[in-house]
Amino acid sequence: MFSKEFQFFWFIGLMTIIFLSLIIFFIMILVKNGRVRQQAEIAVKDAIITTQEDEQNRIAEDIHDDIGPMLSAIKLQVANLSELEPNEITQSIDQIEDHLNMVINNVRGVARNLSSQLISKYGLEQSLIENINLVSALKKLKIDFKYDVKNIELNNDYQINIYRIIRELLTNSVKHSNCTLINIGIKNINDFLIIKYSDNGDKIGETNGGKSMGQTNIKNRINLLKGKVISFSEKFDKGAKYEFHFPILVII
Amino acid sequence: MVIFYLASKNYSRFDTPMKLYSGLFFFAFLAEYSMMIASFNKISNWAIDNTFLMMEAVVLGRVFYLLNDSKLIRKVIVILITGYFIFWMSQYAFRLFDWPRGIDRSIRDSILFPLSLITTYTYCDKVKGDLLKDPWFWILSGFILNIAGIAFRNGTASWFEYKYSFFYYFLLVTNVITYFAFIIALKCFPKNSSSSGS
Numbered sequence: 001m002f003s004k005e006f007q008f009f010w011f012i013g014l015m016t017i018i019f020l021s022l023i024i025f026f027i028m029i030l031v032k033n034g035r036v037r038q039q040a041e042i043a044v045k046d047a048i049i050t051t052q053e054d055e056q057n058r059i060a061e062d063i064h065d066d067i068g069p070m071l072s073a074i075k076l077q078v079a080n081l082s083e084l085e086p087n088e089i090t091q092s093i094d095q096i097e098d099h100l101n102m103v104i105n106n107v108r109g110v111a112r113n114l115s116s117q118l119i120s121k122y123g124l125e126q127s128l129i130e131n132i133n134l135v136s137a138l139k140k141l142k143i144d145f146k147y148d149v150k151n152i153e154l155n156n157d158y159q160i161n162i163y164r165i166i167r168e169l170l171t172n173s174v175k176h177s178n179c180t181l182i183n184i185g186i187k188n189i190n191d192f193l194i195i196k197y198s199d200n201g202d203k204i205g206e207t208n209g210g211k212s213m214g215q216t217n218i219k220n221r222i223n224l225l226k227g228k229v230i231s232f233s234e235k236f237d238k239g240a241k242y243e244f245h246f247p248i249l250v251i252i
Numbered sequence: 253m254v255i256f257y258l259a260s261k262n263y264s265r266f267d268t269p270m271k272l273y274s275g276l277f278f279f280a281f282l283a284e285y286s287m288m289i290a291s292f293n294k295i296s297n298w299a300i301d302n303t304f305l306m307m308e309a310v311v312l313g314r315v316f317y318l319l320n321d322s323k324l325i326r327k328v329i330v331i332l333i334t335g336y337f338i339f340w341m342s343q344y345a346f347r348l349f350d351w352p353r354g355i356d357r358s359i360r361d362s363i364l365f366p367l368s369l370i371t372t373y374t375y376c377d378k379v380k381g382d383l384l385k386d387p388w389f390w391i392l393s394g395f396i397l398n399i400a401g402i403a404f405r406n407g408t409a410s411w412f413e414y415k416y417s418f419f420y421y422f423l424l425v426t427n428v429i430t431y432f433a434f435i436i437a438l439k440c441f442p443k444n445s446s447s448s449g450s
Binding site: 011014015018022025026029030032033036037040 | 369372373376377379380381382383384393396397400404408
């Protein structure tokens with residue numbers, strides 16, 4: 001057999017080799033994780049910027065499409081007032097008042113969409129109910145909304161993102177689909193928040209070649225919340241169907 | 253023990269691996285220290301030792317299986333662990349107790365050590381957040397250190413003419429380091445799975 005000194009030398013040598021190999025292994029993993037985290041941070045920042053730009057474009061579009069034409073119509077009506085007969089003026093003023101009310105409602109809608117204070121003040125459920133009531137009243141739609149989130153308290157950023165996703169889906173259905181019925185369900189199962197959304201529209205696939213507006217925005221927000229897309233209607237003929245699962249333990 | 257049991261109850265994101273791990277931890281703690289005490293009192297039994305090591309390998313294999321997404325690695329894990337189990341059974345079935353001591357342990361270590369490295373690497377590859385705050389990073393690191401320590405002890409015990417108790421001290425130090433890694437993992441657990449937010 002080998003001498004005690006020789007055995008001791010090999011014992012220490014082997015142990016050092018194993019120890020150093022493990023240290024190199026862990027350093028390798030940690031360095032790689034650092035790079036992945038940097039890339040993930042850049043991706044999240046990109047997503048935030050893209051989402052903000054989409055949001056600004058959408059607001060500009062709302063103002064341009066809804067408020068702009070109404071103000072133009074009011075301007076024309078006011079310009080024509082001097083040419084009207086006295087008995088027609090009262091009728092025209094009534095119309096102007098109606099149009100002004102619609103503009104005010106639209107401005108309120110845009111402001112409500114912009115403001116995240118609404119969510120922090122009233123919570124996700126109440127904010128969604130208000131938005132749904134407004135949309136269903138304006139567009140004469142039937143919206144079935146079920147909210148069953150129990151035993152958890154979602155933080156403000158999380159609620160804002162969920163709110164914006166639902167609102168984006170609603171906007172898509174209202175603007176680009178010919179739907180009459182929308183179903184929205186939000187519930188939590190274990191550590192996941194589950195959102196189910198469907199409508200009976202039939203136009204998104206035809207009008208936009210399979211890509212509805214705001215879908216990129218929705219996907220960015222899903223990525224931001226580390227959510228999982230279970231179903232996502234890119235192109236469809238008989239209504240939209242979406243299902244998303246979001247981990248509740250998520251770091252934004 | 254109680255703390256780890258409670259942690260496993262509160263931690264539901266990796267529900268099954270966590271429960272398995274807690275069971276293993278509880279079992280390993282009792283079994284290893286019982287064997288150590290038995291060895292000091294010269295009442296240790298080779299068959300019981302090997303049975304414990306086999307059971308530990310099977311549970312570890314199951315944990316590695318659940319933490320790996322790759323179908324290929326999962327198949328390899330099943331084949332290797334089944335092979336090891338069959339080998340362990342064959343010792344009793346064919347009365348192979350005269351085989352040189354350590355062969356089955358070497359097989360076990362040569363299966364578990366690469367598996368722990370692969371699992372740790374593939375798991376850490378998936379983690380997008382801070383790895384040092386991820387409980388499973390620490391648990392898997394603890395497994396690696398423990399398996400490496402046991403493999404080193406098993407591998408060198410038959411080569412070096414040291415007292416048998418020396419290797420139990422070595423095992424004790426390895427376990428202390430492992431449990432230290434597990435305690436850090438415990439600190440990284442979310443406090444309550446039902447709470448939410450960032």
